[in-house]
Amino acid sequence: xxxxxxxxxxxxxxxxxxxxxxxxxxxxxxxxxxGYEQFRPLDEGRVADYIPALARARADAFGVCVAGVNxxxxxxxxxxxxxxxxxxxxxxxxxxxxxxxGPEEVxxxxxxNATGLPFDSVMAIELNAERTMNPMVxxxxxxTTSLVPGATxxxxxxxxxDVLSCFAGRGLDVDExxxxxxxxxxxxxxxxxxxxxxxxxxxxxxxxxTDLYTRQCALQVTARDLAxxxxxxxxxxxxxxxxxxxxxxxxxxxxxxxxxxxxxxxxGDWLFDVGLPGKSGVSGGLVTxxxxxxxxxxxxxxxxxxxxxxxxxxxxxxxxxRLGLNLFTSAPSVGPAAPVxxxxxxx
Numbered sequence: 001x002x003x004x005x006x007x008x009x010x011x012x013x014x015x016x017x018x019x020x021x022x023x024x025x026x027x028x029x030x031x032x033x034x035g036y037e038q039f040r041p042l043d044e045g046r047v048a049d050y051i052p053a054l055a056r057a058r059a060d061a062f063g064v065c066v067a068g069v070n071x072x073x074x075x076x077x078x079x080x081x082x083x084x085x086x087x088x089x090x091x092x093x094x095x096x097x098x099x100x101x102g103p104e105e106v107x108x109x110x111x112x113n114a115t116g117l118p119f120d121s122v123m124a125i126e127l128n129a130e131r132t133m134n135p136m137v138x139x140x141x142x143x144t145t146s147l148v149p150g151a152t153x154x155x156x157x158x159x160x161x162d163v164l165s166c167f168a169g170r171g172l173d174v175d176e177x178x179x180x181x182x183x184x185x186x187x188x189x190x191x192x193x194x195x196x197x198x199x200x201x202x203x204x205x206x207x208x209x210t211d212l213y214t215r216q217c218a219l220q221v222t223a224r225d226l227a228x229x230x231x232x233x234x235x236x237x238x239x240x241x242x243x244x245x246x247x248x249x250x251x252x253x254x255x256x257x258x259x260x261x262x263x264x265x266x267x268g269d270w271l272f273d274v275g276l277p278g279k280s281g282v283s284g285g286l287v288t289x290x291x292x293x294x295x296x297x298x299x300x301x302x303x304x305x306x307x308x309x310x311x312x313x314x315x316x317x318x319x320x321x322r323l324g325l326n327l328f329t330s331a332p333s334v335g336p337a338a339p340v341x342x343x344x345x346x347x
Contacts, residue, residue: 020290020292020293020324021068021070021292021293022066022068022070022072022293022294022323023323023324025072025074027323028066028068028072028074028323029074031318031319031322031323032064032065032066032074032075032076032319033076034318034322035064035315035318035319035322036062036064036076036077036315038315038318039062039311039314039315039318040062040077040311042310042311042314044302044304044310045302045303045304045309045310045311046302046303047059047284047301047302047303048282048283048284048301048303048307050185051178051181051182051185051282052181052184052185053175053177053178053180053181053182054084054178054181054282054283054301057083057283057284057301058301059301059302061078061081061284061299061300061301062077062078062298062299062300062311063075063076063077063078063079063080063081063222063223063224063297063298063299063300064076064077064079064223064296064297064298064315064319065079065222065223065224065226065227065296065297065298066227066294066295066296066297066319066323067224067227067228067230067231067240067241067294067295067297068231068240068293068294069231069234069235069240069292069293069294070240071240071241073224073227073228073241075223075224075227078223078299079222079223079224079297079299080222080223080224081222081223081299082175082220082221082222083220083221083222083283083284083285083299083301084175084178084217084218084219084220084221084281084283085164085172085216085217085218085219085220085221085226085281085283085285086217086281086282086283086285087136087138087141087217087279087280087281087282088221088226088279088280088281088285088286088287089160089164089216089217089219089281090135090136090140090141090144090279091136091233091255091259091279091287092163092164092167092229093135093141093144093145093148093160093163093164093216094110094135094136094141094144094255094258095163095167095233095237095246095247095251095252095255096148096159096160096163096247097110097135097144097147097148098247098251098254098255099247099248099251100149101147103250103254106135109143109147109201109203110133110134110135110140110143110144110147111133111134111140112134112135112257112258113134113261134258135258136258136259136279138188138189138192139192139195139196141213142189142192142193142196142202142206142209142210142213143196143201143202143203143209145160145209145212145213145216146193146202146203146204146206146208146209146212147203147204148160148212153208153211153212156204156208156212157212157215157216160212160216161219163246163247164216164219164229166239166242166244166246167228167229167232167233167239167246168221168225168228168229169225169228169239169241169242169244170225172219172220172221172225173219173220174215174218174219174220175218175219175220176218178218179214179215179218182214182217182218183211183214186210186214189210189213189214190206190207190210193206193207193209193210194206217281221285222297222299223285223297223298223299224297225297226285226286226287226295226297226298226299227287227294227295227296227297228240228241228295228297229287229295229297230287230288230289230294230295230296230297231289231294231295232246232252232295233252233255233256233289233291233295234289234290234291234292234293234294234295235292236248236249236252236253237249237251237252240294253291256277256289256291257277259277259278259279259289260276260277260327271328273317274288274313274316274317274320274326275320275325275326275327275328275329276288276289276290276296276316276320276325276326276327277289278316280307280308280309280312280313282303282307283301284299284300284301284302284303284309284312285297285298285299285309285312286298286299286308286309286312286313286316288316288320288325290320290325290326290327291327293325296316296319296325298311298312298315298316299312300312
């Protein structure tokens with residue numbers, strides 16, 4: 001199933017599954033190039049400056065990559081420029097924990113419902129009687145990181161690096177300068193971790209969890225890496241380049257469900273416009289996943305007021321439409337269509 005990227009709709013482990021393939025290679029290359037050229041001149045947004053080391057990023061940097069579940073890669077621009085993964089790491093650390101603990105324990109300990117509030121909201125914790133969030137907001141992500149296996153912080157971080165590297169298909173390293181810069185500014189996350197610890201929703205020392213979370217956010221990736229990581233989730237947990245399984249198929253689909261529904265206050269707008277599970281980071285990265293087809297990774301540092309890459313969102317929306325990635329787009333069934341007027345009166 002991992003050789004040609006074409007699925008017949010049946011998976012021996014999962015039963016019948018959603019199907020679909022990317023367009024022909026020549027069309028994928030043409031659309032990526034068209035999107036890149038259309039949005040490269042865009043001069044909107046601001047580079048994140050609340051983390052000093054991120055403020056030096058080039059505002060004109062722009063890279064786009066699509067990775068198919070068949071292992072084909074299509075890249076343009078600054079797709080191989082390294083930047084720190086930031087909160088995109090939440091997706092893959094959650095996958096690690098979910099794969100180990102299983103869905104019911106994760107649901108109990110972390111929660112999976114959207115908050116509808118900003119990513120670093122403390123109010124969201126207080127409003128939820130069980131004090132669980134979801135793994136895509138900072139509170140839930142800190143709790144998720146605290147559940148990573150290991151007796152020490154070093155052992156836990158080694159497990160994090162191993163699984164993210166497996167998703168990317170190459171060894172990932174920490175940008176120590178960015179890490180040190182974030183350590184001097186992560187007071188809110190420290191407070192959130194201690195608040196959760198008081199509610200018994202932090203599962204290791206809160207300072208250790210905060211340090212681990214800050215360090216995982218400083219792992220260096222490229223737009224190409226993000227596309228491959230997304231394609232790994234799209235292909236049921238198997239890296240399409242290496243053939244190595246990162247997580248189970250069941251884990252992949254549950255991660256994507258949380259990713260699609262449990263983002264921040266703009267998750268509805270994102271699904272309405274793009275129709276794909278996606279996650280951004282304040283360094284300018286963005287990953288989106290089209291299950292069964294592949295992943296899209298983009299890099300462009302200028303952000304909108306919600307902290308999402310402006311160019312990344314625009315080109316991802318473009319590619320979702322032009323490459324048929326949107327989960328909610330379907331072809332009509334074969335056969336005569338009912339008259340529109342008659343269809344509207346039924347029911």
